[in-house]
Amino acid sequence: xxxxxxxxxxxxxxxxxxxxxxxxxxxxxxxxxxxxxxxxxxxxxxxxxxxxxxxxxxxxxxxxxxxxxxxxxxxxxxxxxxxxxxxxxxxxxxxxxxxxxxxxxxxxxxxxxxx
Amino acid sequence: xxxxxxxxxxxxxxxxxxxxxxxxxxxxxxxxxxxxxxxxxxxxxxxxxxxxxxxxxxxxxxxxxxxxxxxxxxxxxxxxxxxxxxxxxxxxxxxxxxxxxxxxxxxxxxxxxxxxxxxxxxxxxxxxxxxxxxxxxxxxxxxxxxxxxxxxxxxxxxxxxxxxxxxxxxxxxxxxxxxxxxxxxxxxxxxxxxxxxxxxxxxxxxxxxxxxxx
Ligand SMILES: [Zn+2]
Numbered sequence: 001x002x003x004x005x006x007x008x009x010x011x012x013x014x015x016x017x018x019x020x021x022x023x024x025x026x027x028x029x030x031x032x033x034x035x036x037x038x039x040x041x042x043x044x045x046x047x048x049x050x051x052x053x054x055x056x057x058x059x060x061x062x063x064x065x066x067x068x069x070x071x072x073x074x075x076x077x078x079x080x081x082x083x084x085x086x087x088x089x090x091x092x093x094x095x096x097x098x099x100x101x102x103x104x105x106x107x108x109x110x111x112x113x114x115x
Numbered sequence: 116x117x118x119x120x121x122x123x124x125x126x127x128x129x130x131x132x133x134x135x136x137x138x139x140x141x142x143x144x145x146x147x148x149x150x151x152x153x154x155x156x157x158x159x160x161x162x163x164x165x166x167x168x169x170x171x172x173x174x175x176x177x178x179x180x181x182x183x184x185x186x187x188x189x190x191x192x193x194x195x196x197x198x199x200x201x202x203x204x205x206x207x208x209x210x211x212x213x214x215x216x217x218x219x220x221x222x223x224x225x226x227x228x229x230x231x232x233x234x235x236x237x238x239x240x241x242x243x244x245x246x247x248x249x250x251x252x253x254x255x256x257x258x259x260x261x262x263x264x265x266x267x268x269x270x271x272x273x274x275x276x277x278x279x280x281x282x283x284x285x286x287x288x289x290x291x292x293x294x295x296x297x298x299x300x301x302x303x304x305x306x307x308x309x310x311x312x313x314x315x316x317x318x319x320x321x322x323x324x325x326x327x328x329x
Contacts, residue, residue, distance in 0.1 A: 001166040024170065030160055031201070031237045035269070044201070046158075075232075083166055093169050101164035108170065115171075 001095060009059045009084050012092050013067070016054070016109050023050040024108040025076060036095035049113050052076065057096075064096055067107055078107040118146045121224035121260070122190075123215060123247050125153040125203050125239035127181035132305065133265040135188050135294035136284025143188025143287065149192040149222055151215065152181060153243060154246040158200035161301050168300065176300050183205050184297035187290055194218065204242035211242075212250040214253055220248060224260045227251070231264035231325050234271045252329060262327035278323035285320050 027048035033042040054076065057069035061079075069076040080096035087093055089110070096105040108114070120141055123128055130138065130150065138148050157174040168176055185193050196214065198206060219227070232244035244264065251259050266275065284291055292309070295302050308315045 001162075001169060003165075026170070028158070028160060031239075035236050046201075085169060087169070087171060091171065093171060095162065095166070095170065097162055097164070097166055101160050101162055101166065102160040103170065104160075106170050115174075 001085045001093065004063065004065050004081060004094070006059050006065070009065075009094070012084075012086055013057050013059060013069070013109075016092065016111075017057070018053065018055045019111065020021070020051055020053050022113050023052045023076065024048050024106060024110075024114050025050070025078065026103075026106040027078075028104065030102065040065045067094060069097045076107070078105050080105045081107065095114075116222075117225070119222050119224045120146060121219065121222060121227045122148060122150045123153075123229040125198070125237075126156040126159075126200065127152055127154075127177045128156065128182070129230075129240070130135060130188075131184060131192060131230075131291075131295045131298055131302065132319065133250045133267070133322055135184075136287050136291040136320075137228075137282050137324075138190065139188040139287040139290040139294075140282075140284065147192065148188075148190050149194065149202045149218070149224070150190050151194045151196060153196045153198045153203055153211075154193070154200040154239065156200050156301070159301050161303065163300070173300070173314060177298075180298045184294045185253060187293035187297050202241060203246075206242070208246050208249060209244070209283055210232040211246040212253070215247055216250040219254070219260070221316060226261045226263060228263045228265070228324070231266035231271075231275065231327065234264075234266035234268040234325075236268050248327065248329075255287060256329070259329065262329075263324040264327050265323070266325055279326040280324040282322045282324070283320065284322055288320060291319070294314065303318050 028044040032038045033063045054069040054071045059067045065081040081094045082096045085093045091110040094107045098104045155174040156177045229247045230240040230244040
């Protein structure tokens with residue numbers, strides 16, 4: 001993965017406009033967040049292979065970055081994104097890694113279902 | 116009964132910190148060890164600085180790390196059950212227990228090692244432990260293998276007391292470290308902690324088990 005540059009990522013987001021695509025959206029502070037610090041709530045959520053269709057959307061922010069994708073009746077949103085990759089399967093992988101290199105948020109778009 | 120150990124954990128690396136030394140001692144003596152690993156640990160969070168992997172390529176890395184870890188401690192029979200990280204508790208417990216029971220009936224292990232239900236923190240650990248306990252509870256008492264459990268919740272000693280077995284693994288510590296290092300994508304911090312913190316090093320030289328009473 002590489003550090004995000006808006007001018008590189010925005011055109012890739014636009015390649016997926018108006019198509020049925022598969023979404024992986026995740027945020028996590030780790031299964032041991034509360035075990036490691038009682039004051040912290042363990043918070044993890046993900047959706048994998050949600051079928052979505054968006055015809056507009058942007059990546060914004062000074063870095064870390066935010067992405068908002070407009071779907072028919074609502075939004076797909078992620079904040080804290082730091083790295084990106086268009087992988088060999090043509091999937092757009094966006095992720096936010098914390099200071100320790102741990103994944104904290106991921107937003108991924110694919111034309112084929114994720115495994 | 117022939118000695119044969121069955122280890123059941125949900126994540127590649129669950130065996131590394133708490134059990135690897137015990138496994139190495141057993142395989143040194145020629146005791147066969149079978150490891151059922153339920154998931155690929157595909158939801159692991161360590162991606163590195165700069166990131167060396169992604170959410171999508173991590174499972175392949177963890178798969179080969181587990182192969183290497185098994186080699187390090189002499190496990191020759193690894194069975195991947197194909198569940199997905201973080202979802203074990205949502206699977207049908209009876210089906211999971213039946214799959215485990217099938218392996219138990221095939222191998223007739225003398226001892227099974229898993230987590231202690233209620234004291235193992237991660238929901239996948241708890242679900243695994245419960246399924247193992249359920250599977251064994253279906254066996255008649257006289258053919259039930261011993262169940263040795265790993266526990267690390269903060270309230271463990273309040274709830275189930277001190278470990279029944281404290282196994283010194285100093286004699287195979289290098290191999291235990293090889294196992295931990297095999298999972299390097301996820302265990303970097305642990306390797307550093309053991310190498311730099313004498314208290315952690317002392318802690319890692321002992322492995323603690325609670326014997327489950329049905
Ligand atoms: Zn685990």
